[in-house]
Amino acid sequence: MSYKILVVDDDPVDVRLIQAILMARGYQATTAVDGCEALAKIRSENPHLVVLDVMMPEANGYDVCYELRFNDEFQKIPILILTLREQEIDEEIATRLHMKYLPKPVDANLLVESIEGLLSGTKA
Numbered sequence: 001m002s003y004k005i006l007v008v009d010d011d012p013v014d015v016r017l018i019q020a021i022l023m024a025r026g027y028q029a030t031t032a033v034d035g036c037e038a039l040a041k042i043r044s045e046n047p048h049l050v051v052l053d054v055m056m057p058e059a060n061g062y063d064v065c066y067e068l069r070f071n072d073e074f075q076k077i078p079i080l081i082l083t084l085r086e087q088e089i090d091e092e093i094a095t096r097l098h099m100k101y102l103p104k105p106v107d108a109n110l111l112v113e114s115i116e117g118l119l120s121g122t123k124a
Helices: 012-024 035-045 061-069 088-096 108-120
Strands: 004-008 028-032 049-053 079-083 100-103
Touching (some): 004 012, 012 028, 028 035, 035 061, 049 061, 049 108, 061 079, 079 108, 100 108
Parallel strands (some): 004 028, 004 049, 079 100
16 A cells, blocks of 8 residues: 655755655655645545645645544544654644654654554554
8 A cells, every 4th residue: 555645844855855755755746845735635635644844825734734633534643743843842742732743853764663663553
């Protein structure tokens, strides 16, 4: 099975890098540049997992998380938060909303390991 992953980040370099890593591992990787586009794509494409930046224009990553976690249709979609912000509050929020948190820049192997864990339900 080829999992569909939505990569959401306003930095085109990060998006292309993450998308390339995922596609090289056999995942389908679509992209969005902000929270509003992400929510629209989640509704239309129903991805298996979302890789989400926090700091974005329009709706930020936490806005997207809250929208997903409090919507019965999408609350079970695993979310991997990637951010340059390395604050304890970010990690705490991610934990409370049942998400995995990784600081940027992220190691490709750690990224894939985390995604595989989330998809298998182990939150690696």
